[in-house]
Amino acid sequence: MTNNYFDSNLKDINKEILNRLYNICETIQNKNVNEKTKEILRKYINNKLKTIDLDSFDNPANFLSFVNEFLDFAHGVFLDHKVENIEQLENNLLKTILQESLSVSKQCVSKTQLKLEEIKSIFDKLYDGVLVIDTNTRKILSSNKSIEYILKTKNIVNQDILNFAKENKKDYYQELFKKFVKQKKGITEILEFKTAKNEPLMLEASVNMLNESAMVVVFRDITKRIENEKLLIRLNRLYEVLSRINNLVVRIQDVDALFEKVCNILVNFGKFKLAWIGCVDSKTKTIKPKAYAGDKKYLRNIVVSIEEDKPEGSGPSGIAIRNNKIVVCNDIQKSPIMSPWRNQAKQSNFHSSITVPITILESQGPSKVLKAYSDEIDYFNEKEINLFEEIASDIAYAIDFIEKKKKVVFLSSFDPLTNLPNRIMFGYTIESFIKHKKNFSVIICDINNFTAINNKYGYIKGDSIIKNVAKAILEVDKIYYAARTGSDEFGFILSTSNKDEILNIAKSIEEKIESLSFDIDMNLGFTIGVSIYPTDADTQEKLITNAEIALVDAKKKNLFLSFYQEDSNILIQAKLQLQSKLKNAIKNNEFILFYQPKLSLNDLHIHSVEALLRWNSKNGIVLPNEFMALLEETNLITQLGYKIFEQSINQIIAWQKMGFNIQIAVNVSPIQLDDPNFVENVVELIENSKIDKSLIEIEITENTLIKHLDKLTILNKNGIKIFIDDFGTGYSSLSYLKEIPLSGIKIDISFIREMFEKKNFEILRTIINLSKILNLKVIAEGVETKEQLRALKELNCDEVQGFLIAKPDLPQNIEYLFSQTLFYQELSF
The missing domain is CATH 3.20.20.450 (EAL domain)
Structure with missing residues (x-):
């Protein structure tokens, strides 16, 4: 808030300047500085600011002399006593004094015809660039040192200000210039300029009239700020992409769907013009797009190879696959490795691209690539490349997760040793038969003495026997369904309830297995128990149980096969005794x-x-x-x-x-x-x-x-x-x-x-x-x-x-x- 120490009868402009100077000193004094600094500022306020004869400021030279004296004093205090944010504080002070100085100069110009050189000493103290421009010719009349640094040239005076404007903005800035001269009101604009070396510049310009024939423009170089803002926006978009892809990992069930969603996320949230994922075709040695989003015209008739001796194989995708590294083209039209696709990229207005290899965990090398295209030159920097590396890692993890999840799903329903359905699936299939009201039979087949075989020859040999038996069983005609229901046990569903047919099929199983050579000196015998639907039971649990009861009965009687008998006295009595x-x-x-x-x-x-x-x-x-x-x-x-x-x-x-x-x-x-x-x-x-x-x-x-x-x-x-x-x-x-x-x-x-x-x-x-x-x-x-x-x-x-x-x-x-x-x-x- 402005301090009103000075009397109200003072000139408004001079009073405003001195009040601002006074507030600047008090601001510094109230900061966390030492007592010596505070004492210096107190003396300056009391001995200098409060004793100024404002009438002497009718002469602009006196005013400017005082301003320069104050700037020297303030700058010394800032540096000597390590005041925080010195550049920002001092620059704001200088801009304030400059604006007010120009007002003073305009008031006094009719009396003394103030010269530009008399305020140039203030200009040169500014961190921002300053130009004085002729309003009739647009020629630069005066400049300070900062603008020379910004425009990277000392050859500024007498040039048309629009010489430093971007070509596609000159017409617009010419109209803006005329509008300002006509209205004579201060404005602030963001201008797209270029340096003397043709490097892009973004300048914040504050424009004020100096007198009827001249304007003063204060330029602040905001190129870095604008670039950082754009970069931040791009990085935030990529973080959003990364987050959304992360969320896919545990939800997505299919690799093709994963690829499609990743491409859509890159285009919709990453704002890329095209994104696609390609897979290596080992037969043709080419990379074929598997999923894409965005401008698909580019992909029409596109040929991408992984063979180094072909032009289509020496591009970003081929290099990425062969070397397992990210390949960036930040200017497609100038990049030699993009020559086979340059015209297509130009038609689609693609100027930068990134190619990221995707290596599935535990695989020999990359077999897929992720590609994204931007319509800006020099789009991809180190941070964005690192984020794309994370994205590729997440995609690889998701693919691995999906494939392993399929293995676990398979494992939950099938026996991993024989690939036959397990006991649970066996029960489900029996239930399906029951629902269709079909007459059928359930067989449980047990390998005799299998524990002794394992103990003598080891589990590797035992597993080999199980796998061979399973393979042989599948070759037997009229077995509708086969499963591994236990470590040494198989279950079958036969689409017949005729006992003679069941017996013939059982003998076929025995003959098939006996024809195998297991290279052991133990007899590989089998015992079979049978239950029939609906005669013996009407649920899958009871059908399996009754077939197992029949199996036990067959073993006790030393039979090859036994049908379930409800009135089996031996079994029933044994169960009743055990129950008691x-x-x-x-x-x-x-x-x-x-x-x-x-x-x-x-x-x-x-x-x-x-x-x-x-x-x-x-x-x-x-x-x-x-x-x-x-x-x-x-x-x-x-x-x-x-x-x-x-x-x-x-x-x-x-x-x-x-x-x-x-x-x-x-x-x-x-x-x-x-x-x-x-x-x-x-x-x-x-x-x-x-x-x-x-x-x-x-x-x-x-x-x-x-x-x-x-x-x-x-x-x-x-x-x-x-x-x-x-x-x-x-x-x-x-x-x-x-x-x-x-x-x-x-x-x-x-x-x-x-x-x-x-x-x-x-x-x-x-x-x-x-x-x-x-x-x-x-x-x-x-x-x-x-x-x-x-x-x-x-x-x-x-x-x-x-x-x-x-x-x-x-x-x-x-x-x-x-x-x-x-x-x-x-x-x-």
Whole structure:
């Protein structure tokens, strides 16, 4: 705000100048400067500014002398005392004095005919450029040193001001000049000029009349500012492009759709005139556009090669592919490598281009290029090139993500060893047959003694046998559908319910497999169980179960094949006896928990264990494979399941008293989740115990996920972690995993055993990487060798479980492991 120290009877212009000078001094005085500086300014205000005889300013020479004296004083204070923003402050001061000085000169010109040289000393102190221009001829009458620096020439005086204007702006500026001379009002304009070296300039011009025949123009060079603003706009657009492409990575399902969307984003948000992505055709050695957006005329009949000895192969795309580096052409019409496409670029008004190679992760080299075109020369600078490098990296990651996601989807429905459908898909297909009301039969075929074969010849040989058997089965006529339903088990659907036909097909299977040579000295026998729809069952679960019952019956009777018989006394009586024993075992608390530790690969400590059910019968410890199916079938698992939770909670409390805060993972059957009170009862058990809910983890199989999503969601919201057990053997796909409230997955033991086969290793890497993207904890079960442990650590697996770490055992037998790290350090290095 202007200080009104001076009397109101002073001349308005002189008073305004002195008030501004006074305020400048006070502004500096109030800044964070030392006391010495403040004292200097106080003396100057009191001894100089307040004692000025304004009447002496009737003579312009006296006025200008005073102004120069003040500028010298102020400049010294600024420099000596390190005042902040000195250039801006001093330049604003100088411009103020200049404007007011011109006003004074106009008032006094009739009295003294003021000469230009008398105010040139003020001009030369300005950081901005100043020109005095003849209003009749447009010739420059006077200039200061700054304008010489801006225009890069001392040859300024007597030139027409429009000589420094851009050619395409001269007519407009000529009319603007006439308009100003006519109106005689001060204006400010942004002008497009050029230096004496023909370099572009952007100038902010403040124009005022000096007298009837001259104007004064103050020029501020804003070229850098305008360039930076344009660059900032371009960079912001590219950041927007990068952000939108990042968002595509986890949402897009198809590579072609990804390419199309990337091109559209570059054109719509990056404001490029054309964007396209091309793929290398290995046969023709050419790059063919796969997707594009923008001016597609350029791509008509375009030929781009990767062969260096061809003109079409020595361009940006060929160089980018061969050298795996970004190629920029910032002036297409002058770039020699653009000669084959120069005319097409000119017709499309393309002046700059960037070519970015896209290298898929773990591939040998780039196989795709991303190209973008601008209508500006020198468009791409270092920052933009770096952003395009990030964009290409994101595209490569997205392609890799999509391809690996397809592998995981395949893995969820198919057996990776044989490429046959897995057990889940087998069940779905049976359901499809049932819906169409067709008569058909279900066969379960088991390889006899396969465990002994694996033990004697190893898993590699065992896998080879499985693959050959699968291939042979597919060659048998009249097998409608084949699947691998277990480690040594195959399932078939036959489109007949005639027992004679079924028997003939079964013999064909046997003959086909017997014709194979496996180079082993053990007999590779087969046993087959058959169930028929609708005679034996009317659901896929029962049809498979009954075929398995028939299989067991055939093995007991040493038969090649057995049809399901409902009145099989041996099986029924055995099941009834076992059911009675299981009920008594629950009543007498004969079921106990063994615990198997899980080793954290982050710090090599045991933080969690898995609770494993054992039956402590009169005849010794019985494993779950002997009784679990019947517990589920008879729904006894629901009652027993709550006892398992109670035992686990009590064990957590006992370990806490010993100083160990150990998580316990509890396996939950889908039958338990069918209980409408399951969630409420489990949450109540944990809350009543006062333990942290995160110390209880629930492990479920993949086929439980979708059916019980609501209950799993409630458990998760209550702080109970959910893990998928035996991941890779069911049907969970990425789309499911993203929607389900999971904390992690446990990779099935079959993947760990076969992990060092190249295909399996890549699948394992994919599962772990995708799990990390989804923020899921990854646990590998069945780790039995140091090599497996070290490889899993390198793959960033979170925890491992298996005999190498510790066998399942009673709690008192594993507690010493909770504080042991040296042994695990030795294992992992």
